[in-house]
Amino acid sequence: MTEALYYEKKKNGSVRCRLCPHNCLIEKGEKGFCGVRRNDGGTLYALTDSRVISVACDPVEKKPLYHFLPGSQAFSLGGLGCNLICRHCQNHEISQTRDDRAIDSLYTLEPAKIVREALARNCAMIAWTYNEPTIWYEYIKSTSLLARKAGIKTVLITNGVINREPLEELLPLIDAYRVDIKGFSNEFYRDLTGFPFLEIVKKSIETAYAQGVHIELVTNIIPGMNDREEEIDQLISWIKTGLSPAVPWHVTAYHPAYKMNRQATQASSLEKIRNRGLEAGLKHIYLGNVYSDSGSDTFCPSCGSTLIRRTGMAIRENIMEKDCCPQCGHKLEMFQYV
Known part of the structure; x- marks a missing residue:
């Protein structure tokens, strides 16, 4: 087992x-809330370091990441555990299990082999996804160091719930930070996830953005919970002024899952939010989990030309020229080339 990073030894053998x-x-x-960090004899161990439950090569658009190497493949890794308890989690079988037998069933995949496999499969990046990657901290760090040397990008698909010091240490090794901002009130966060961590999440995103890491945001719209106009407007304003109007924002439809059985989100609701955000000055708002003629397309914010046409996770057409619109020359904040 690997000794965990970021903990303190306390009296009587406990750890913080x-x-x-x-x-x-x-x-x-005992184990921490996440279920994968255990105190053995006064030392905290990362139980899932170099151990995975799922591996796949996914289109980067599945993450979703639309402005980071569009059309490329991501070598995607999933493990066990999470530091939230979202009532609508679509991956609850792996994120919410606390059974030791599940940890025992994981298979070993060393960092060096991840890099070799990613190269062999022509993947442009390694994506830590499916469950919350924060709790895989040691694994991400050791793998990302090797990935850097091999010219492979590293992506986190995360809830943003991490303390500032470990985040700041990790960010120089991360190329893209795709974050769920689940709503824009602590009351909603407490209701949905169990904890009022909105400010923590905002600060994580702001910190990553300030360090030059590519940011894309996802908000899963749940009818009657996080779709109030006032809350949506506050979220839009924060993206625009706290980050940048050019940060891509994916608004996705909720579908019943795990412990939540509310009615699924209508496409028309997402369209209204998208229009609201565009009118307020955001440049790139995408629709997810619904059928839409153009909700996943990328448009030039200057002249309105369609630059990237998508169907589902597939790119049908990409007419961009070195991150620029060929019609008017406007440069987008898009990481398009390795």
């Missing part, structure tokens, strides 16, 4: 994990 805002005090023989 400092990786995420839970700051769990963990007694001997």
Whole structure:
């Protein structure tokens, strides 16, 4: 087992994990809230380091990432555990299990082999996804160091719930930070995820953006919960002024899953939010989990030309020239080439 990073040893053999805002005090023989960091004899261990449950080569658009190497493949890794308990989690079988037998069933995949496999499969990046990657901290760090040397990009698909010090140490190794901003009130965060972590998530995103990491945001719109106009307007304003109007924002439809059985989101609701954001000055808003004629296309924010046409996760046409619109020359904030 690998000794965990970011923890403190306490009296009587307990430890205090400092990786995420839970700051769990963990007694001997117990695990933290995430279920994958255990105190054995006064030392905190990362139980899932170099151990995975799923591996796949996915289109980067599946993450979704639309402005980061569009059309490329991501070597995608998934593990166990999470530091939130979202009631509508679509991957709850792996994120919410706390059974030791599940950890025992994981298979070993060393960092060097990940890099070799990604290169062999012509993947432009390694994506830590499916469950929350924050709790895989040691694995991400060691793999990303090797990926850097091999010229492979590294992507986190995350909820943004991490303490600032470990985040700042990790960010120089991360190329894209795709974050779920689940709503824009602590009350909603508490209701949906169990914890009022909105400000933590905002600060994580702002920190990554300030360090020059590529940012894309996803908000899963749940009818009657996080779709109030006031809350949507506040979220739009924060993206525009706290980050940049050019940061891509994916608004996606909720579908019943896990412990939540509300009515699914209508495409018309997402269209209204998209129009609201565009009118407020955001440049790139995409629709997800619904059929839309052009909701996944990329448009030039200057002249309106369609630059990238998508059907589902497939690119049908990309007319961009070195991140620029060929019609008017406007340069987009898009990472298009390795």
